[in-house]
Amino acid sequence: MAYAAIADRDQEHHLHDPQTFITKYIWSQDHKVIAIQYAMTAIAVGLFAMGLSIMMRLQLGFPDSFSLISPEEYYQYVTLHGMIMVIYLLTALFLGGFGNYLIPLMCGARDMVFPYMNMLSYWVYLLSVLVLMASFFIPDGPTGAGWTLYPPQAITSGTPGSGGGIVVMLVSLALFIVAFTMGGLNYVTTVLQARTRGMTLMRMPLSVWGIFVATILGLLAFPALLVAAVMMLLDRLIGTSFFMPEMLLMGVQSEHAGGSPILFQHLFWFFGHPEVYIVALPAFGMVSDILATHARRNIFGYRMMVWAIIAIGALSFVVWAHHMYVSGMNPYFGFFFATTTLIIAVPTALKVYNWVLTLWRGDLHLNVPMLFAIGFIFTFTHGGLTGLFLGNVTVDLPLSDTYFVVGHFHMVMGVSPVLVLFAAIYHWYPKITGRMFNDTLGKLHFWLTLLGTYSIYLPMHYLGFLGVPRRYYANGVTDFIPESVQTMNAGITIAALVVAASQMIFLFNMVWSLFKGEKASSNPWNATTLEWQTPETPPAHGNWGDKLPEVHRWAYDYSVPGEEHDFLPQTEPVHTGAIVHRDLEDFKE
């Protein structure tokens, strides 16, 4: 904790105080400003991707009434919607946004340990977004290869955007990975090196644990995507054959020979599966803290929660080929990957139990962040359980590549993390802006989002049971697909429109409250963690004024027996004669 000591002694942070508007808000090295920059960019690009999904839903729901998009555009929107949501929204917002905001504040640091690199991380991320958006302005438009970008079709002529779009996509991904690496090294180093006095690893809030482990996963997984992107670029631009076998394309024999399309899939999913947890682990952590705070109760089984995060993180590297059961890989892999995949369900299920057990015997304040957190438990339970269908190789066989998959991953990787993001935005909004959001609009947003998304995705599972394939521009006349499926598709589209519209309520609330919201106190939820104990709200540059906080207890001392208040901040010293729970000796001095 050398950094903390130096910072304390020398008042070093004053040296970095920004002087002008530009250094304060544009080229800022303050982790909080960078967090907001990351978050605003991610939300903007996420809204754009939501717009793409609405175009797709109008095509699927009312194929005869709207001729808004051609098959090219449909596949381009499918691709960009998926890629933007997974990478440029979720990864960026959880790690670049909340990781940046919460790590220094929750650990009691003045900033990230490499502020300049942190700033660079955001600007390279923004560049990657701009490059991606530029693909809409090139002759053939963006790539329509599906977000998995499987070769050969990603770079062959029958796929939209195989000329320029795929190149732009791969370059943008490479830039994103550079940006992520700069940010990620920062997050890991800050957690390991810049925690304040008394903040032992086992006293860290689960938000920090989730973000920390997710970042390590990202640092290990993104390189696989980077090399896959570089290899595909070489295949596309200079005619190598990493992923390209001999083929007949448009009646002409291709120049390629000997490459393996399945190799790409292994590389992609070696990144792609940990990516699920790069998004999920920060969500797990943040929702744990939100639940504990609003339930006024310690998170149930803290140590198990930490070990579950670590176990899930480790296991996430040995389950990737469950995305490839029908890829034509060696079928004997199915035994191994089905087993590891179902094993990962055990620590994941324990996390769900512990969240629910945190509610059990609590004192539940059903504030807006709490509603979103409870909504998350519901949707995540649903999405996790349907994962047991797809993770089990035999059960996956009829369901793979159908709408069951679409329903499953939107439930578990779309709706669930987004509900946590909303919970987190509402929860930390008073700290970030110094104002309270409008409660009524927040609740309206919650109800429309939860009920709307469930009506979108629950029916999709049943269309999948029936065998309706995903990634179809139109079902056409297909014997086993009855007319009622089209009716359901129209209903799903209407639900999607409602959900999209309800996000406008959220945006309005955020902007309106920024100016007209009630002034927030420094700790409106009576929370224990350090970010709520800053001397100023919103926290000033350097976070802590003259003196760094000192930590004396774990992050979950809510409703401790014999104490006057129902929460004890982590900075609260343990007074003599206090009741210390037998199990807690590890957590207290």
Place this chain on the structure above:
Amino acid sequence: MAIAVVLILLVVGSLIFHFVSPWYLTPLASNWSMIDTTIDITLIVTGIVFIAVNLFMAYCIIRFRHKPGRKAHYDPENANLETWLTVLTSIGVAAMLAPGLLVWGQIITVPDDAMEVEVVGQQWHWSFRFPGDDGVLGNVDIRHISEANPFGMDPEDPNGQDDILIANPVLHLPIDQAIKTLLRSKDVLHNFTVPQFRVKMDLVPGTVTYLWFTPTVVGTYEILCEELCGLAHYAMRGKVVVESQADFDAWLNAQPTFAELSAQPPGDPVAGQATYTLCAACHGPDGQGMQPLNAPKLTGQQGWYLRRQIQYFKNGVRGTQEGDLFGAMMVPIMAVVADDRAIENVVAYIETLPSEPAPATVTGDATAGKDLYRTCSACHGADGSGIWALNAPRLAGMSDWYLVRQLQNFRAGIRGAHPGDAYGAQMRMMADILADEKAINDMVAYVNTL
């Protein structure tokens, strides 16, 4: 409080949806009832957990919601409870995994008496190959593929001579016979799926993958591609006809072998000229077509396409749909063409006729049409000259009024609706992207500029 009620309603609603939903597994038509059993087991185990977790959560919300004076219980850990939950979860997971792995073992173990058939995928069509009398599939190579040899058969390999080639997307299979499908792709990834059989597998260029199943119910089932394979992925369809062994044998015997196909002499234009007198009355002696007689231009069209259409008219696949007035006129005339030999000859004769671009008669916005044509160009080529490998005929320089009428017919389900017209069915799906008359005219106006 509302949230607890809603959670209960969502659980109850999901259960009701499950039981009243008209969408569930299609009736099984293969031996893989065990796959359905693993799905049922998984549904029961996960269903119980879904109900239990959410109802318990709803109970907690009702029972422990904030009231003045309530204080939460403080118990950071409960080793007993956590151990119990771990054990119970592990048992539940094992109950799903064990049958899954057992069945997977059977799925990947092909029985010795399985009959082999090769499934060939390409953008955006299916074709099939049987090993013939010797029971061995001949060697194939991408380098051998040509218009005359679409399967890429090695002409030197004796094992391939008796291979039976099904160059259309309808596969016949005998009932109650184990089938091993060898899956081969000529270009990109595809996926062979018949929902009623439950099993599916990707086709991967550069390698051969496999599946096995035993069809158990007579019927016709759709083959879908379920791995994104480019623009017309959703229109890559085929059919599998499951029938009695006798019906299957009769069908298979009527299919050509590679040797038979290679032995066919090329069409004789001199012999074809005599037959062409039938055509000349309407299409003109020079084959340039006559719009007043509703006869399109023939010259310049690709031979394989003319051959296929003549066969369709002759066999009642085309021109028999209600509403196809002009197609109907072709049926009695083509009935006069004696046999496949005669068709070859007349096509050979048409190919000798010089081709002048047909005059433009359709007015439309070619600039708007250019955007629409992007989709078409994936198969018909950027210059509209047609690509045999994609079963896409020439459009550029052909009679534009005829293109308009055919697009209208595709959209109206007049053409492409006959079960024997698999390629027309594909065009029916693709023509749907042209929303109205204006879109059709614009697109055709653009084709006129090519």
